[in-house]
Amino acid sequence: MLLKFPYLMVHAVNSTDSPQHTWLDNLVAYSLKGGLPMLFFILSFTLGAIALIYTPREEEPQIVVPMADVLISAPGLSAKQVEKQVTLPLEKILSQITGVEHIYSRSASGKAVVTLRYFVGEDREDALLNAYNKLFSNQDKIPSAVSDWIIKPLEVDDVPVVVLGLWSSQPERYGDFELRRFADEITTSLQQIEDTNQVNVVGGRARNINVLFNPQSMAARKTTAGDIVQAISASNQLHASGILSVDNQSVIVEAGDFIRSLDQLKSLVVNVVDGLPVYLQDVANITDGPAEVDNYSWIEFAPGHNLANDYQQQYPMVTLSIAKKRGSNAVWLAENIHQHIEKLQQQLLPPEVHVEILRDYGKTADEKVSNLVSSLGFAIFTVVVFIAVFLGWRAALVVGLAIPICYGLTLMLDMVFGYTINRVTLFALILSLGLLVDD
Numbered sequence: 001m002l003l004k005f006p007y008l009m010v011h012a013v014n015s016t017d018s019p020q021h022t023w024l025d026n027l028v029a030y031s032l033k034g035g036l037p038m039l040f041f042i043l044s045f046t047l048g049a050i051a052l053i054y055t056p057r058e059e060e061p062q063i064v065v066p067m068a069d070v071l072i073s074a075p076g077l078s079a080k081q082v083e084k085q086v087t088l089p090l091e092k093i094l095s096q097i098t099g100v101e102h103i104y105s106r107s108a109s110g111k112a113v114v115t116l117r118y119f120v121g122e123d124r125e126d127a128l129l130n131a132y133n134k135l136f137s138n139q140d141k142i143p144s145a146v147s148d149w150i151i152k153p154l155e156v157d158d159v160p161v162v163v164l165g166l167w168s169s170q171p172e173r174y175g176d177f178e179l180r181r182f183a184d185e186i187t188t189s190l191q192q193i194e195d196t197n198q199v200n201v202v203g204g205r206a207r208n209i210n211v212l213f214n215p216q217s218m219a220a221r222k223t224t225a226g227d228i229v230q231a232i233s234a235s236n237q238l239h240a241s242g243i244l245s246v247d248n249q250s251v252i253v254e255a256g257d258f259i260r261s262l263d264q265l266k267s268l269v270v271n272v273v274d275g276l277p278v279y280l281q282d283v284a285n286i287t288d289g290p291a292e293v294d295n296y297s298w299i300e301f302a303p304g305h306n307l308a309n310d311y312q313q314q315y316p317m318v319t320l321s322i323a324k325k326r327g328s329n330a331v332w333l334a335e336n337i338h339q340h341i342e343k344l345q346q347q348l349l350p351p352e353v354h355v356e357i358l359r360d361y362g363k364t365a366d367e368k369v370s371n372l373v374s375s376l377g378f379a380i381f382t383v384v385v386f387i388a389v390f391l392g393w394r395a396a397l398v399v400g401l402a403i404p405i406c407y408g409l410t411l412m413l414d415m416v417f418g419y420t421i422n423r424v425t426l427f428a429l430i431l432s433l434g435l436l437v438d439d
């Protein structure tokens with residue numbers, strides 16, 4: 001196609017009389033001489049390289065599959081009663097929601113869980129809102145045995161990208177109770193990192209105040225378990241009773257108080273017998289320490305691990321799982337977490353407490369994306385060489401210019417519209433290479 005400019009006039013002037021050319025004049029002149037395609041190629045290639053560096057990387061694609069768990073509490077009912085009276089009627093109600101693809105349920109003694117899975121692509125906010133509306137509008141059909149229920153949304157981003165194991169080489173000094181306290185402190189610090197979502201602690205025994213009843217002492221002092229529970233509940237309350245204005249000052253009036261120390265709990269009066277107070281420490285053993293064991297978590301190093309020769313037994317472990325926010329870069333988040341943990345090991349953790357990386361999706365995502373990018377580059381080079389050998393250098397030049405331009409603009413548009421780079425999107429780019437070359 002030939003472009004003509006009928007009103008373009010070229011004047012010949014002496015070099016001594018011509019004004020100094022600006023960079024815009026040089027760009028226009030270069031473009032008129034045929035350099036515009038080359039500038040477009042350089043611009044597209046540069047934009048693609050920038051997008052490849054700054055687009056968030058992750059291992060899995062950002063698909064929208066809304067899911068929600070309906071957690072139901074029905075104390076006093078057996079698993080069969082929960083299924084017949086609660087789970088099945090609730091499934092019939094929830095199946096009327098538009099966009100629900102599957103409903104799963106699990107019934108147990110005193111509780112049930114009903115899971116809603118929507119169609120791929122359903123709007124997450126609309127899905128949750130419809131579930132809330134359906135449940136609230138059918139509250140009259142909920143059995144009276146149901147004491148409470150809650151809707152808990154589930155997302156793909158709830159899957160942790162980094163899982164850390166906290167363990168001690170001296171378990172007799174730092175056991176699962178001490179490791180849990182270290183982990184609770186670390187979660188507060190990790191939550192301050194940008195783009196972190198949920199930070200959870202699994203394993204270990206949390207701190208707890210245990211009140212262990214002494215039946216003999218209770219019988220001797222005519223005190224029942226109900227007296228103790230009622231006394232603790234009534235003494236551990238604080239209520240705002242209003243505001244009192246005196247001498248141009250406002251004083252907040254509060255009634256009651258919380259139990260703030262172990263000694264205060266021990267000296268709590270739970271009963272009065274024959275005019276004598278009965279203290280909690282008289283009828284119970286009170287300890288401030290680890291809670292009862294719910295689960296066990298251990299770490300053992302395989303023969304190929306670099307620590308297998310130094311640590312050959314099992315050690316108690318507490319795990320920390322960190323998830324990321326939607327659309328954030330898993331690679332950058334994982335690097336920030338590792339740097340933060342290194343600082344905490346120097347400032348907070350004793351030398352006997354170690355941190356083991358159990359899962360690092362940021363590292364694996366970066367490796368997979370880098371390998372796929374290398375494969376894509378090799379595929380482009382191979383295609384250009386083959387076309388140059390069998391079809392000539394002109395066809396190879398067209399392909400060599402068209403591929404970087406198309407891929408560069410595609411990657412830039414992906415970054416602009418909020419897409420991420422993952423193995424699925426890069427596989428798609430590799431597969432589309434053949435279609436692009438054929439076209």
